[in-house]
Amino acid sequence: MEQRKKRCICAYALLAVLVLLLLAANLTIGSVRVGADELREVLRTRGGVETAARIVWTLRLPRLLAAALLGGALALSGFLLQTFFANPIAGPFVLGISSGAKLTVALTLIFALSYGRTLGSAAMIGAAFFGSVVATGFVLLLSARVKRMPLLVVCGVMIGYLCNAVTEFAVTFADDANIVNLHNWSMGSFSGIRWANLRVIAWVTLLGALAGFLLSKPMSAWQLGEGYAQSVGVNLKRFRLELILLSSVLSACVTAFAGPISFVGVAVPHLMKSLFRTAKPIVMVPACFLGGAAFCLFCDLLARTLFAPTDMNISAVTAVFGAPVVIWMLVDRKAGQADG
Amino acid sequence: MDEIVLHTKDLAVGYGGKAVLRDVVFSVRGGELLTLVGPNGAGKSTILKTLARQLAPVAGTVYLGGEDLAPMRENALARRLSIVTTERVRAERMTCADVVAMGRYPYTGRLGVLSEADKRIVDETMALVRVTELAGRDFARVSDGQRQRVLLARAICQEPEALLLDEPTSFLDVRYKLEFLTTLQTLARQRRIAVVMSLHEPECAARVSDTVLCVRDGAVDRVGKPAEILTSAYIETLYGMEQGSYDAFFGGAGDRSFFQNRGCGSFPCHKGVEEAEFNCLFCYCPLYALGDRCGGSFHYTEKGVKSCVDCAFPHRRANYERLLARWPELAELTKRKQDGV
Numbered sequence: 098m099e100q101r102k103k104r105c106i107c108a109y110a111l112l113a114v115l116v117l118l119l120l121a122a123n124l125t126i127g128s129v130r131v132g133a134d135e136l137r138e139v140l141r142t143r144g145g146v147e148t149a150a151r152i153v154w155t156l157r158l159p160r161l162l163a164a165a166l167l168g169g170a171l172a173l174s175g176f177l178l179q180t181f182f183a184n185p186i187a188g189p190f191v192l193g194i195s196s197g198a199k200l201t202v203a204l205t206l207i208f209a210l211s212y213g214r215t216l217g218s219a220a221m222i223g224a225a226f227f228g229s230v231v232a233t234g235f236v237l238l239l240s241a242r243v244k245r246m247p248l249l250v251v252c253g254v255m256i257g258y259l260c261n262a263v264t265e266f267a268v269t270f271a272d273d274a275n276i277v278n279l280h281n282w283s284m285g286s287f288s289g290i291r292w293a294n295l296r297v298i299a300w301v302t303l304l305g306a307l308a309g310f311l312l313s314k315p316m317s318a319w320q321l322g323e324g325y326a327q328s329v330g331v332n333l334k335r336f337r338l339e340l341i342l343l344s345s346v347l348s349a350c351v352t353a354f355a356g357p358i359s360f361v362g363v364a365v366p367h368l369m370k371s372l373f374r375t376a377k378p379i380v381m382v383p384a385c386f387l388g389g390a391a392f393c394l395f396c397d398l399l400a401r402t403l404f405a406p407t408d409m410n411i412s413a414v415t416a417v418f419g420a421p422v423v424i425w426m427l428v429d430r431k432a433g434q435a436d437g
Numbered sequence: 438m439d440e441i442v443l444h445t446k447d448l449a450v451g452y453g454g455k456a457v458l459r460d461v462v463f464s465v466r467g468g469e470l471l472t473l474v475g476p477n478g479a480g481k482s483t484i485l486k487t488l489a490r491q492l493a494p495v496a497g498t499v500y501l502g503g504e505d506l507a508p509m510r511e512n513a514l515a516r517r518l519s520i521v522t523t524e525r526v527r528a529e530r531m532t533c534a535d536v537v538a539m540g541r542y543p544y545t546g547r548l549g550v551l552s553e554a555d556k557r558i559v560d561e562t563m564a565l566v567r568v569t570e571l572a573g574r575d576f577a578r579v580s581d582g583q584r585q586r587v588l589l590a591r592a593i594c595q596e597p598e599a600l601l602l603d604e605p606t607s608f609l610d611v612r613y614k615l616e617f618l619t620t621l622q623t624l625a626r627q628r629r630i631a632v633v634m635s636l637h638e639p640e641c642a643a644r645v646s647d648t649v650l651c652v653r654d655g656a657v658d659r660v661g662k663p664a665e666i667l668t669s670a671y672i673e674t675l676y677g678m679e680q681g682s683y684d685a686f687f688g689g690a691g692d693r694s695f696f697q698n699r700g701c702g703s704f705p706c707h708k709g710v711e712e713a714e715f716n717c718l719f720c721y722c723p724l725y726a727l728g729d730r731c732g733g734s735f736h737y738t739e740k741g742v743k744s745c746v747d748c749a750f751p752h753r754r755a756n757y758e759r760l761l762a763r764w765p766e767l768a769e770l771t772k773r774k775q776d777g778v
Contacts, residue, residue, distance in 0.1 A: 183527050314549030318542055320531070324524045327491055329542035329595065330515030376530040379548060 105380060108372050112387040116165065119394035123161040124153065126398065128405045155291070161394060163290040163298055167351045168361060168393025169386035170302040172369075173309050174347035175362025176385045180316050180378065181340050184246045185426060188362030189229070189348035192249075193256030197232025198225040198352035200260040200267075207271045218297040218354075225353035229345040232256060237341070285356035285412040287397050294354055301350045306386050308343050313378035316340070320376065358393075359412045360419025365389045367426045392418070439467035440502070442631035443488065443599045447497035450480060450487040456495040457483050461657055463650055467598065467629035470622065472642040474635075474667075475652035481635035482523070484652070485603045488633060489520050502598060515543035519595035521588050521602040526576070533579060533587045534572040537563055540594030559594055566590040566620060582613030586620065593624060600625070602634035606641065614638075615767055618645045640761050643667045710749045724751065724763060727770070732759070 125131050129149050131139070139150045175188040189195045205224035209216050216224075239252045290298075315336045318326040327333055351358060369384040370376050396414040403409060444464035451457040458480040465471045473481040486492040488499055490506055499506040501517055519540065528536055540562070541555045551559070563569045568586050571579055576587065585605055592600055605621070606614040622645050625632045636642045642649050643663040651658040651666065659666050724731035728743065733750030735743055750756055 183529075185529075311547065314542070314545070314547065317549055318539060321526055321528060321536065321539055322522075322524045324489075324491060324520065324522045325526070325539070328489060328515060328518075328520045329539065330511040331542075332511050370530060374530065377535075379550070 101375070105373060105375075108384070109387070111372075112384065112391060115391045116387055116394065119391055119398065120161060120165065123164070123394055123398050123401075124157060126402060127152075127157060129153075159290050159292050159295045160287050161397070162295055163354065164287045164393045164397040165390040166295075166298050166302040167287070167355050167358075168365075168389040168391075170305060170347040170389070171351045171358060171361045172365035172385040172389025172392070173306060173382060174344045174351070176366040176369075176378075176381055177309065177312075177316075177340055177344040177347075178362070179366055180320060181337075181344070182240065182246065182249070183320075184250070185367060185430065186250055186363055186423065187246075187253075188360075189344065189351075190257070190357060190359045190362055192232070192236050192253035193258075193260060194229045194232045194236070194253075194345065194348050195352050195357035196257040196260035196264075197235075198228040198349050199357050200264045201225060201228030201231075202353055203264045203267055207267055210271070218294050221353040222297065222301065222350055225349035226346060228260075229349040229352065230342075232260065233341055233345050285358045285410050286400075286408060287355050287393075287411060288408050290354060298350060298354060301346065305343060305347045305350070306382065308339075309347075309382045309386075310379070312336075312339060312343065313382050316378035320378070355411065357412065358415055360415050360423065361389055361392055364415075364419035364422035365392050367422060368392075439469070439629055441465070442467050442502055443633065444500050445488075445497060446500065448487070448494055448499060449496040450483045450492065451495045452483070452492070454495060456655075458652060458655055458657065459496075461497075461650075463648070463657075463660055465599070465631040465633055465648070467631050468626050469647040470625055470632040470634070470645055471648045471650060472634055472636050472646040472663075473650050473652060474639050474642050475658075479652040480655070481652060482603050485520075485601050485633065485635060488599075489518065489601050490514065512543050515595065517597055518599045518601070519592040519597040520600070521585070521592050521605050523603050523607070526584075526588065528576040531576045532572065533568060533574050533576050533583075534559065534563065536576045536587055537568070537590045537594050540591040543595065558596070562590050562594040565624065566593065582609050582616065585609060585613070585617055589617070589621065589624075593628070593630075597630060599631045599633070602632065604635050604637060607637055614641060615761075621645070639667050640758055644761060710752055724760065724767070727763065727766065730766075732763075 124136060125133075129152050131149060131153055135149065136153070139153045142150075143154060171189065178187040178189065178192065178194075179185055181187070201224045202221060205220070206216060209220075235256060236249070236253055240249050243249050243252060315326065315331045318329050318331050319336065323333065326336070348362070365388045366381065366385050369381060369388045372388075373380055373384055375381070393411075393415070396411060396418060400409040400411050400414045441464045445462055448461040449456040449459040450461060461484055463471060473484060475481055483492065487494050488506075490499075490509075493507070501509070501514070506514070526536070538551060538555070538559045541551060541559065542549065544555060545551060560569070563572060566586050566589055568583065568590050571583055571587060576584070579587070589602075589605070592602075602621070606617055609617060618641060621632065621634075624630065639649075646663050648661065649663045649666055650660045651671075659671075724733065725743070725745065731745075731750075733745055733748040735745035735748055738744050751760060
């Protein structure tokens with residue numbers, strides 16, 4: 098027991114240090130390098146007049162904060178879905194939920210733009226939330242019929258393709274001027290985020306994380322199985338609804354602002370489970386949030402700097418680091434089953 | 438005599454408003470064991486699910502400590518009633534102690550953090566069910582027998598007045614069956630818990646139960662003391678019934694009965710035993726440990742090791758009853774072994 102506690106503390110400390118280091122790196126590294134002194138000045142004066150300072154304040158800072166918060170939200174949303182479906186490869190991207198959100202956001206954007214209007218943060222999240230709830234509902238309907246988990250994942254992937262196809266279709270008919278924007282967004286990127294967006298992002302993700310933390314008790318009972326959860330006093334109907342809505346809100350928020358981002362939702366929870374050597378929700382909820390933040394900060398740093406000044410799409414980077422983790426996990430699981 | 442903990446009135450159980458079984462009427466007192474016996478698909482699990490409030494009764498009422506079960510709050514019910522089901526427990530990266538500790542759920546606060554008192558109860562329960570040495574082991578990697586005991590510990594840890602178990606001994610071989618049921622019986626007596634469970638084998642039911650309830654053809658056939666009800670004649674009808682329902686279940690695949698497991702690869706392991714009387718519950722002899730007193734045929738090898746390759750004693754269905762008669766002796770032996778004497 099003591100040893101476990103120690104491990105937890107060490108792992109949390111490691112994650113915190115990692116997040117802080119990556120925040121600092123993201124702030125200073127880039128096509129314009131910023132020293133420590135200048136940085137202090139920028140943070141004190143909230144921008145200032147120099148170009149470098151303006152870049153840091155208006156572009157870099159909101160971007161890195163968004164990457165951290167949205168990455169955390171994405172990983173947490175993945176963990177919630179994995180717990181719900183008792184399936185380690187469930188996640189908002191795999192189950193087609195991100196693509197559902199992407200579809201509704203794209204449609205809303207095109208619709209709004211054709212009337213010459215722009216969308217506020219709230220409207221974007223609203224549209225994305227609608228899409229992800231509809232997609233989740235569809236997955237749930239399927240899960241009632243398809244009892245086997247691998248099949249459910251395949252269905253989710255199909256839903257994803259379907260939504261993507263419709264999105265592409267809609268984009269084709271959009272005005273030329275909007276296509277570039279839309280295309281960038283639909284590939285996934287943290288680049289377009291401003292301070293006004295960030296305020297909404299912070300509220301949604303941090304409240305979501307808190308809600309996830311408060312759900313950790315019924316989640317731990319659910320991990321044993323439905324019957325056992327019911328027998329120790331979990332109100333199943335309410336718990337299911339809360340969990341699904343929460344994971345939808347979180348992945349909707351990510352999709353609304355950064356587009357669909359792959360593999361974070363699956364890879365990070367698995368990495369965290371291995372790091373902490375437990376799947377206890379009360380430990381995993383904060384761990385996934387921190388881990389997701391670190392993972393996305395790292396990936397965004399690469400996306401920004403590798404081929405600067407060109408931004409790479411974030412999904413490409415997360416896939417490069419996330420996909421091997423998922424493969425390793427699947428192989429590991431198979432091996433575990435063989436000798437278990 | 439203890440108070441009645443669990444009783445039913447005009448209970449009909451089933452799915453979607455359609456009754457599978459009607460007139461399920463019984464009562465269990467604290468410290469008593471009631472066992473449901475009957476063929477597969479007769480509705481034993483349906484009764485248990487209704488008692489656990491996982492299914493709403495089609496008609497009638499279940500009473501826990503004299504109170505109607507239906508309007509009870511989740512947490513209040515969880516403090517008074519716990520279950521061991523056939524549901525496969527997922528338990529990802531959980532130690533056995535973690536699984537047992539889940540039984541404290543109804544007593545912990547908003548975040549489910551265990552208090553010192555909770556931890557003490559978990560430790561005590563694990564000692565009681567003799568799984569203390571499994572505490573740090575991964576739940577997914579212990580044997581079936583150990584797993585059932587851990588799940589029993591989890592249910593006991595919930596400090597219930599009533600405990601429901603659905604086929605707790607299926608998938609266990611005879612040695613573990615005996616072990617498990619002995620532990621269960623002792624616990625129920627000590628803690629005055631009312632136990633309702635379903636069992637596959639009437640012989641086992643006869644050993645442990647205070648009351649048996651036989652279900653058959655959509656109705657409760659008999660209720661009463663096992664000695665009065667489970668006469669060999671009645672068990673025979675039960676067997677006949679069981680065989681028939683198995684045929685239906687497997688699409689009339691011949692005379693496959695509960696006792697025959699042809700899928701094991703070594704069936705029949707003893708020539709000269711007729712298929713109809715074959716009992717394939719185990720591939721080893723649970724009486725082996727009794728040495729000279731096992732009652733079968735055996736010889737000692739040159740090295741002085743007991744060998745019973747030619748013994749068909751435990752494989753004959755007719756001997757099952759005699760085998761179980763050795764229960765107290767076996768249980769005593771297992772207990773001594775576990776205590777490390």
